[in-house]
Amino acid sequence: MTTYDHDLFVIGAGSGGVRAARIAAGHGARVAIAEEYRVGGTCVIRGCVPKKLLVYGSHFAEDLVDARRFGWTIGEKGFDWPTLRDNVMAEVDRINGAYTETLTSHDVKLYHTRAELLDAHTIKLSAGADGLTAETTVTADKILIATGARPLVPDLPGAELGITSNEVFHLDRLPKSLAIAGGGYIANEFAGIFHELGVKVTLVNRGDTILRGYDQALRDRLLHISMAKGIRFVFNCDVRGFEKIDGGGVRALVDADDPVEAEMLLWAIGRRPNIEGLGLERAGVALNERHAIAVDAASKTNVDNIWAVGDVTDRIQLTPVAIREGHAFADSVFGNKVWTVDHDTVPSAVFSNPPIASVGMTEAQAKTKLGTVKVFTSDFRPMRNVLAGRNERSLYKLVVDSATDVVVGAHMIGPDAPEILQALAIAVKAKLTKAQFDETVALHPTMAEELVLMR
Numbered sequence: 001m002t003t004y005d006h007d008l009f010v011i012g013a014g015s016g017g018v019r020a021a022r023i024a025a026g027h028g029a030r031v032a033i034a035e036e037y038r039v040g041g042t043c044v045i046r047g048c049v050p051k052k053l054l055v056y057g058s059h060f061a062e063d064l065v066d067a068r069r070f071g072w073t074i075g076e077k078g079f080d081w082p083t084l085r086d087n088v089m090a091e092v093d094r095i096n097g098a099y100t101e102t103l104t105s106h107d108v109k110l111y112h113t114r115a116e117l118l119d120a121h122t123i124k125l126s127a128g129a130d131g132l133t134a135e136t137t138v139t140a141d142k143i144l145i146a147t148g149a150r151p152l153v154p155d156l157p158g159a160e161l162g163i164t165s166n167e168v169f170h171l172d173r174l175p176k177s178l179a180i181a182g183g184g185y186i187a188n189e190f191a192g193i194f195h196e197l198g199v200k201v202t203l204v205n206r207g208d209t210i211l212r213g214y215d216q217a218l219r220d221r222l223l224h225i226s227m228a229k230g231i232r233f234v235f236n237c238d239v240r241g242f243e244k245i246d247g248g249g250v251r252a253l254v255d256a257d258d259p260v261e262a263e264m265l266l267w268a269i270g271r272r273p274n275i276e277g278l279g280l281e282r283a284g285v286a287l288n289e290r291h292a293i294a295v296d297a298a299s300k301t302n303v304d305n306i307w308a309v310g311d312v313t314d315r316i317q318l319t320p321v322a323i324r325e326g327h328a329f330a331d332s333v334f335g336n337k338v339w340t341v342d343h344d345t346v347p348s349a350v351f352s353n354p355p356i357a358s359v360g361m362t363e364a365q366a367k368t369k370l371g372t373v374k375v376f377t378s379d380f381r382p383m384r385n386v387l388a389g390r391n392e393r394s395l396y397k398l399v400v401d402s403a404t405d406v407v408v409g410a411h412m413i414g415p416d417a418p419e420i421l422q423a424l425a426i427a428v429k430a431k432l433t434k435a436q437f438d439e440t441v442a443l444h445p446t447m448a449e450e451l452v453l454m455r
């Protein structure tokens with residue numbers, strides 16, 4: 001019988017990889033993990049965590065204005081980007097340390113270096129990091145690829161003048177103006193953050209819609225509120241490239257009457273699986289039509305001893321999904337407890353200003369799939385906004401299957417929508433009926449009570 005250096009070798013110490021390594025080690029497997037950058041992956045290092053902290057930081061701009069209506073006298077206001085940036089990065093360092101500690105306390109061997117497959121059981125570790133003075137090879141019985149994804153930068157003239165979400169957290173100073181290419185999650189989240197921090201923001205979108213996949217009513221509401229705040233949107237914009245302009249900054253080469261110029265350009269046009277240079281061909285691992293690693297419901301590739309989880313498989317590019325896929329893999333393969341991830345009814349949120357949160361089918365999806373649906377909405381001004389004199393309305397929407405009365409979709413835009421939706425997602429996942437929502441007594445006065453008061 002062949003003996004291997006490790007029972008499991010994980011490539012990539014992000015959300016999915018770390019969870020899989022920890023759980024497999026807990027089941028008694030001898031586990032190693034390789035990470036070429038920082039333990040924690042996109043979510044911890046340059047995604048969800050620092051982004052959410054910037055959302056909190058930017059929101060004070062409005063909170064300080066509103067505070068006056070609540071009787072507070074605010075002295076001279078000022079904002080210092082390096083303070084926010086450095087405090088956020090210090091928190092990232094702390095979580096990075098906690099993730100690393102999790103691995104070591106579970107006896108997972110961590111290689112701080114790049115790994116690539118030489119064949120289905122052999123991994124090459126690059127020299128230069130982690131005390132590896134020379135290129136090293138190790139062997140493993142089973143391999144998990146969890147290398148994540150990276151921001152897409154298009155092949156256009158001047159594309160290199162832009163930055164991506166990888167660099168945006170580290171800016172020396174804030175630009176006066178920012179053009180964001182894209183209209184999805186990252187574009188709308190950073191539009192909200194930078195606008196609040198006093199940057200003039202323009203979103204440049206190839207189509208005529210933002211946040212494809214979300215319920216139309218919520219997208220319309222976010223667009224309306226964002227425009228009212230002063231964020232500029234340029235739709236149906238065929239960008240042929242970018243050029244430098246005198247005095248710094250970039251100009252988009254577009255056929256628009258109004259030029260699109262900004263001091264800084266941020267690419268936010270999607271993320272692509274990290275599949276290059278991994279030796280996938282040598283190990284015989286197949287890709288799918290989206291250039292992601294093709295896997296089955298158990299996250300297994302076409303190669304018998306190789307699995308893949310998270311963004312590199314491009315199923316749903318969300319951290320909790322990657323974590324669950326990694327956990328299911330480790331339990332199933334090393335813990336004698338076989339289960340698979342249900343990719344249906346996964347809640348999601350956009351941390352725009354105000355945020356959006358959603359679970360289940362949109363109205364359009366439900367109509368296509370179920371035929372007749374009932375839609376209940378609550379369009380209201382949160383009481384805090386009323387007193388603050390802020391003319392921003394929230395919108396909650398429930399989509400109900402007419403035949404069964406089951407709530408098949410819940411969609412919200414407004415303050416704290418993601419916090420509220422997490423609990424609501426349990427109800428939708430559990431297939432509760434609208435009648436059961438109605439039987440629940442309201443919790444007054446809250447915004448969330450609207451969810452049980454829609455008639």
Ligand code: NDP
Pocket residue numbers: 154181182183184185186187189205206207209210211212268269270271316317318348349350351
């Ligand atoms: P998204 O997929 O959310 O949005 C991409 C946007 O770019 C769309 O507006 C799309 O337009 C446009 N686009 C795509 N390709 C091109 C192109 N070649 N040229 C011009 N425009 C283009 O991508 P993001 O980069 O914002 O985020 C990547 C993923 O990361 C998200 O899908 C999400 O899964 C995850 N994420 C999740 C967050 C969260 O949970 N809050 C936060 C940030 C990221 P069109 O609609 O026409 O296709």
